[in-house]
Amino acid sequence: MPSFNSLSYESPEDLQFRFALVPVFCGFNLNIGADQVFPEINFTFPLMDVGPDGHKAISAKFVGIVDSVTDRIVDIINLDEYHIDF
Numbered sequence: 546m547p548s549f550n551s552l553s554y555e556s557p558e559d560l561q562f563r564f565a566l567v568p569v570f571c572g573f574n575l576n577i578g579a580d581q582v583f584p585e586i587n588f589t590f591p592l593m594d595v596g597p598d599g600h601k602a603i604s605a606k607f608v609g610i611v612d613s614v615t616d617r618i619v620d621i622i623n624l625d626e627y628h629i630d631f
Contacts, residue, residue, distance in 0.1 A: 586614055586629070 553566050565578025575583065588610055593599050611629060 584618070586610075 554560055563578070563580050563582055568579035569577040570579070571577065577583070590603070590606060593602055593606075595603065614629065
């Protein structure tokens with residue numbers, strides 16, 4: 546494991562949201578620290594029936610989550626593009 550003797554940034558004022566001294570390029574157009582914001586969405590479903598009778602409730606829950614997330618992406622974060630994986 547490497548050892549370090551100093552910090553990358555000399556001052557807390559040098560830290561900027563969205564920027565890193567050494568951005569990480571992950572592929573799939575995901576560049577962390579290169580002037581892009583990638584919000585993470587975490588959610589946990591309550592205990593639900595996953596049988597055929599529960600599909601309608603599960604689908605409705607997903608739709609509600611996606612609607613809420615996309616509204617916040619547009620209103621709060623003001624991103625022009627976003628991607629949601631399930």
